[in-house]
Amino acid sequence: MKLTEPEWLIMNLLWEKYPANARGIFERLPRGISWAYTTVKTTLDRLVEKKAVRKKKDGHIGYYEPLLTRKQARSTAIKMLLNHAFDGAFGPMMHFLAEDENLSSKHRKELIKILSEKDKSKGEKNGRTNQ
Amino acid sequence: MKLTEPEWLIMNLLWEKYPANARGIFERLPRGISWAYTTVKTTLDRLVEKKAVRKKKDGHIGYYEPLLTRKQARSTAIKMLLNHAFDGAFGPMMHFLAEDENLSSKHRKELIKILSEKDKSKGEKNGRTNQ
DNA sequence: TGACACCTGCTACATCTGTAGTAGAATACT
DNA sequence: AGTATTCTACTACAGATGTAGCAGGTGTCA
Structure with missing residues (x-):
């Protein structure tokens, strides 16, 4: 599973602490990243769509938790680097x-x-x- | 300088042997990659645009050669991996x-x-x- | 019970990526 | 010289990415 940059950002926050709702993640955005709340939301939804994250509803509020593990994501990222930059x-x-x-x-x-x-x-x- | 995937492919061929013209690179595309000649051309031109490659004209035929070194590209790629996947x-x-x-x-x-x-x-x- | 805060789903939109087509200029073969 | 070949420049276009706005539902506190 390949992640884009904003996806890594969000996943990192999720791995650190989950389940988490969009607001919670939004509030934990690192210094220097000043996204709109909706950007976090969109990224989270795209992650759900690609099945890297699962969303559970508690009432009408959504909680997110990782499906993809950090280890898997790291492995994939390394494999890709390996393949294009070091010919595998x-x-x-x-x-x-x-x-x-x-x-x-x-x-x-x-x-x-x-x-x-x-x-x-x-x-x-x-x-x-x-x- | 961040490279996209087709850009890595082309750069790898260029580093291997340059200067090279579009046709030459096209012919050295690895097995399994069946791009149109124009795809190679476009990728090459985008690399020139972003200054990873320089183009010299010999008559009306263009020869390309890397400006970005393989080492630089690798370093950048690793730095990026490092930053998003391992928090630096x-x-x-x-x-x-x-x-x-x-x-x-x-x-x-x-x-x-x-x-x-x-x-x-x-x-x-x-x-x-x-x- | 209304005003406010906050959430959600949906939509938007410019830029980048991946992949290629086309037309016309230059070259090469016969 | 005429025709086929091969370049080059320019254009195309769908899907991914980065970033965000809006409208309407829900909870909440005076």
Whole structure:
């Protein structure tokens, strides 16, 4: 499920706290985003339409909650990036990321740890789950 | 500079080999992509318009070459992913990626090597070049 | 019981995207 | 030179996106 930018914004707020009504989400819009209430509403409705979100009625008031998980959304986004920017090759993408200047020494150490552990625990599993 | 999907496709072909004319690019479209020649042309022209590509005329025939580098494009794409899907936090994104099932043991080892070397060579430089 | 606040569904609309068609100029072949 | 080929510029157009307005229903408080 591909999300557009306003959809990510709304989904992020929803994942953070749900169920939530349109007003509640509207009020949690981050500093710097000054949308009309109806923009939030429209985005929410489009998300319902594409089944990323479910809407329940409590009286005449609608409450929204995510159907799509954050993890799924992230996976999809990464897969898309991978496909068009790195020709689908995971290794080169990781390489590129690891080269990033902004990856601080602390993060590097942390990452090495994560990777070493994975390496130990999974050995040569190498599941081709993807695509 | 944000690229759309057809733009990525064309840019990938251009980076691979340039300068190139529209026909040449058209002929190198990957299997599975069956666009009309004019679609390639339009996409190319839109890229020129947004200054991701430069067009030179040789006689009346146009040759195209990238202005935007692949690296820049990748960086931008990653930054965008980072911002909407991971709230701008590099660490969590790397974490998420490192957890990915599809990262084979071989890749993990390679990555660890890259990271270790970076760690040695840069120490605590931690340059905030970005944004 | 009316005035106000707030919600909902529906509509709007400019811009961007994806994909292509057409006409006329330049080139190339015979 | 005439005809086929191939470019280029320009135009088209439906669907997605970003952003929002409006009208009418509902709750609520004096």
